[in-house]
Amino acid sequence: MLFVLFQTGPERYAVEAARVEELLPRPATLRPLAKAPPEIAGLTDHRGAILPVVDLCQILLGRPAAPHAATRMLVVKCGEVRLGLVVERACETLRREPGEFQATGVSLPDAPYLGPMTRDGRGLVQWVEPERLLPPAVRQALSVRLAEEVAA
Amino acid sequence: MITFLQRRRLWVKLLVLILAFVLPFGVLGYFTLATYNEHLGIARLEKDGNAVIRPLAELAVGLTEHETAIRLRQPAEIQAAQATVDRAFSALEDARRLYGPQLSFTSAMLDMRGLGHLRPEVVRPAWEALKSQWAQLKPAEVAARHRTLGSLIQTMIQDVGDTSTLILDPALDSYYVMDLVIGALPAVQDRLGRLATQAAFESGEPDSASTVVGLAALVRDNDLPRIDTGVDRAIKEDGRNFGRSESLGRELPPKAATLRREIDALVSAASGATPARDAVVAASHRVQDALIKLWRSAADELDILLDQRSASWRAKRFNAFSLTGAALVLSTLLAVYVIRLITQPLGQLTAAATAAATRGDLSLPIPEEGPDEIGQLAGAFHAMTGRFRSVAEVAGDLADGNVRVDIQPLSEADEMGTSLTRMVTNLSEVAKLAERMAAGDLRVAVKPHSRDDVMGHALETMVGSLSTLTGQVQRAAIVMNSSVTDIAATARQQQATTSEVAATTTEIGATSKEIYATSKELLKTMNEVADVAEETASLATGGQTGLVRMEETMNLFVEALAGINARLGVLSEKAANINQVVTTISKVADLTNLLSLNAAIEAEKAGEFGRGFAVVATEIRRLADQTAVSSYDIEQMVKEMSSAVAAGVMGMDKFAEQIRRGVQDVRQVSTQLSGIIRQVQTLTPRVLAVNEGMEAQATGADQITQALSGLSDATQQTADSLRQSNASIERLHDASRGLLKSLDGFKLKGA
Structure with a gap:
């Protein structure tokens, strides 16, 4: 399986390449949404469709993403909904089999997005599912449903 | 005069009294002296007359000799007689010149007195004429002329006798001698003159002898007794008047005897029956000779007697004068003594009375009590x-x-x-x-004696006041007692304060001494300062020239820096260009990376078909990454270079600025150095002034030390006096307690 690697701050995460529709430079301008939670950075135009953009740095670190050239936007599909995730240093890919990931042994109710960990030449990488990264309020606002919710 | 005397003092009045008695005595003395002087004047006049009579006698005898010689025709005898007469005339002129005025015997006086024929200018020419003309004249004429001259001389003798008052001679001895000189002897000469001429004519005239005998007898019987009597009387009277003349008895009697003897011889020579002419003439000659000798002697004796009289009168006058003077001096001394006897005790009394009256002084001496x-x-x-x-x-x-x-x-x-x-x-x-x-009994009653009794009234008031006062004093004493206690406390505090002051004064003294020492050191330091100031001035002058050179160098620096800055600007521009290129490369690399990622994602999605594509995508991504890394490196290098250049420019600018400031500073420093030089040059006199000030300060400090020593002494004295005053206060305390106790003894009217 191929994973796309990115960072929020120093922590490195991996997302399934199959889930990534496209990797784009961060949009120069975003249309801000009035009264929206700070995690929702705004709206942008993506190939003729309206795309909500979420800043993962804001969610995970409580600060906006740094304005580097390697700060990019991942376009992922969460069920029916497409989302733009702003991440830092999305410059590499990693090929790993699911069996190569190990459970952390730590289960936090407030951070359900944290999956098993693997390692590469530069350190530990955590596998995340994008929709689980979103807080419930954001999820609800963006009408994103988790797999178990869809099953129910 | 009376008022004047009344105002004088007593001794003046007594002196005036004495003068009043002295005055008549003075007058009396004057008249006595006048009488003596008159007698002296007479004697002197008589002597003058005698001096004139001498040449007249010689003249008379000479004329007789002359006539006799002419009769006998004896030329040698004539010459001798003429010489004798001429000498006599000369002597007469001398005497007349000396004594003429006193004897009224000058020509003018003789004229006035109607005796013009006796003037010398008449008599002398007559003689001169006779002397030169006798040979031409008849014998009778010669005889007449001789007679005339002889009578003139006799008249002169009489006149001198009158004017010289010889005729009035007051003393008997001199009177008789005078009678010889101007009376008897001229008469004898007159007769003997005629006798001599008669004797010479004897041969021609028969009666001559009898005339000669008659004349000689007349002389012998008439004149010689007068002469003898005169000589006898004079000798007898001599000694009764003005002292005895030894020569009188020795000279005159033998010469008178000789005259008598010669006359007797002449009579006997002429009395014979046939008298020899030559014998008669010779006898007559001898008679003449004896006569003139007697005459001369008589005149000499008269002079001696007159001198004796003058001496006697002079002695009398001296005695009278000295005795009167001595008497006056004695009486004046006596009078002065008497005046002193009167005025001295009176003066003492007056002084004592005045002292008693004006100063109340009774201690001045008072004269002894006496009977007067x-x-x-x-x-x-x-x-x-x-x-x-x-x-x-x-x-x-x-x-x-x-x-x-x-x-x-x-x-x-x-x-x-x-x-x-x-x-x-x-x-x-x-x-x-x-x-x-x-x-202590103040209840006494005082009654004044009268309204003017000041003491009584005062005593009355005093008793009242004392009563009041005693009450007040009793109250005051209580107050005083407590006050004394307070004062004692205050005095103790004061003593403590004084001790502190003394300690402080000592400290100040030490400090002042330090100041003195410090001043001395400062003085030394100031001298060093003066030396350093001079060195500074020379160093500053050197520094100024160095600064001028430095300023020039810095200006060059600034210019060079401007050039460097321009180069750096060019470099900066180039770096900016590189930056643009690198940015473009970076963007391309970024986009390439993005593209390769998307390609990898798409290849994954393509499964087995995408495998080769995935490899290509990976390779592309690696290239892109290398490009990105290289471009990043270039960017970093350019950035570093740019910032280095900018820093260089800034540094250069700062440097230039600093240099400019440095130039300004150098200029400022230069002017300041000039100022320093001036200041330092003016420093030396100021240092001198400061030196003087320092010396003055040292002296002042020394004086302060001395003054403080005085102050210390004074403080010590104050402390001593405070101790004394403490003791005094203690005594005062005791006194006030005693006062309170003693005031209890007073008994007051009200109480």
């Missing part, structure tokens, strides 16, 4: 001063406070005694009152 009026006055004055002294003693006792004195009035008229007695009585009463008051 002044002595009585002195006795009375003694008594009076004794009375004054006893009164003064009483008053002194009263003044000393002794009222138990014994004084009684001398009589009812003794006002002083009466008053003093009353005073003693009154004072005794007052003393008794005072004694009671002294015992």
Whole structure:
């Protein structure tokens, strides 16, 4: 399986390449949404469709993403909904089999997005599912449903 | 005059009295002296006359000789006689010149007195004419002329006798000699002259011999007795008048005897039956000779007698004058003594009375008591001063406070005694009152003697005031007692303060000494400062020139920096260009990376078909990454270079700025150095002034030290006096307690 690697701050995460529709430079301008939670950075135009953009740095670190050239936007599909995730240093890919990931042994109710960990030449990488990264309020606002919710 | 005398002092008055007695004595003395002088004048005049008569006698005898020689025709004898007459005339002229004015015998005086024919200018020419013409003249004419001249000489002798008062000679001895000189001897000469001429004519005239005998007898019988009597009388009277003349008896009698003898011989020679002419003439010659000798002797003796008389009168005058003077001096001394006897005690009395009256001084000496009026006055004055002294003693006792004195009035008229007695009585009463008051009894009643009794009134007031005062004093003493306690506390505090002051003064003294020492050191330092200032001035001058060179160098620096800055600007521009290229490369690399990622994602989605594509995508991504890394490196290098250049430019700018400031600073430093040089040059005199000030300060500090030493002493004295005052306060305390106790003894009317 191929994973796309990115960072929020120093922590490195991996997302399934199959889930990534496209990797784009961060949009120069975003249309801000009035009264929206700070995690929702705004709206942008993506190939003729309206795309909500979420800043993962804001969610995970409580600060906006740094304005580097390697700060990019991942376009992922969460069920029916497409989302733009702003991440830092999305410059590499990693090929790993699911069996190569190990459970952390730590289960936090407030951070359900944290999956098993693997390692590469530069350190530990955590596998995340994008929709689980979103807080419930954001999820609800963006009408994103988790797999178990869809099953129910 | 009377008023003048009244105003004079007593001794002046007495002196005037003495003068009043001296004055008539003076007048008397004057007249006595005048009489003596008159006698002396007469004697002198007589002597003058005698001096004139001498040449006249010679003249008379000479003329006779001359006539006789002419008769006998003897030329040698004529010459001798003429010489004799000429000498006599010369002597007469000399005598007339000397004594003529006194004897009225000058030509002018003879004219005035109607005796013009006796003038020398008449007589001398007559003789000169006879002398030169006798040979041509007849014998009768010669005889007549000789007779005329002879009678003129006789007249002169008589006249001189009159004017010289010889004729009035007052003394008998000189009177008889005078009679010889101007009376008897001229008469004898007159007769003998005729006798001689007769004797010479004897041969021609028969009666001549009898005439000669007659004349000789006349002389012998008439004139010789007169001469003898005169000589005898003169000798007899001599010694009764003005002293004895030894020569009188020795000279005159033998010469008179010779004359008599010669005349006797002439008579006997001429009396014969046939008298020999030559013998008669010779006898006549001898007679003439004896006559002139006697005449000369008589004149000499007269002079001696007159001199004796003058000496005698002079001695008398001297005696009278000296005796009168001595008597006057003696009487004046006596008078002065008497005046002193009167005025001295009076003066003493006056001085004592004046001292007693004006200064109240009774101690001046008073003359002794005596029997005369002044002595009585002195006795009375003694008594009076004794009375004054006893009164003064009483008053002194009263003044000393002794009222138990014994004084009684001398009589009812003794006002002083009466008053003093009353005073003693009154004072005794007052003393008794005072004694009671002294015992503390203030309840006494005082009655003034009269309205003018100041002491009585005062005593009354005093008793009242004392009562009041004693009350007040009692209250005041209580207050005082407490005040004294307070004062004692204050004094103790003051003593402590004084001790502190003394300590402080000592410290100040030490400090002042340090100041003195420091001033001395400062003085030394100031001298070093002056030296350093001079060195500084020279160094500053050197520094100024160095600064000028430095300024020039810095200006060059600034120019060079401007060039460097321009180069750096160019470099900066180039770096910016590189940056643009690198940015473009970076963007391309970024986009390439993105593209390769998307390609990898798409290849994954393509599964087995995408495998080769995935490899290509990976390769592309690696290239892109390398490009990105390289471009990043270039970017970093360019950035570093740019920032280095910018820093360089900034540094250059700062450097240039600093240099510009440095130039300004250098200029400023240069001007400041000039100022420093000036200041340093003016520093030396100031240092001198400071030196003087320092010396003054040192002296001042020394003086302060001395003054402080004085102050320390003063403080010490203050401390001592405070200790004394403490003791005094203690005594005062005791005194106030004693006062309170003693005030309890007073008994007041109200209480």
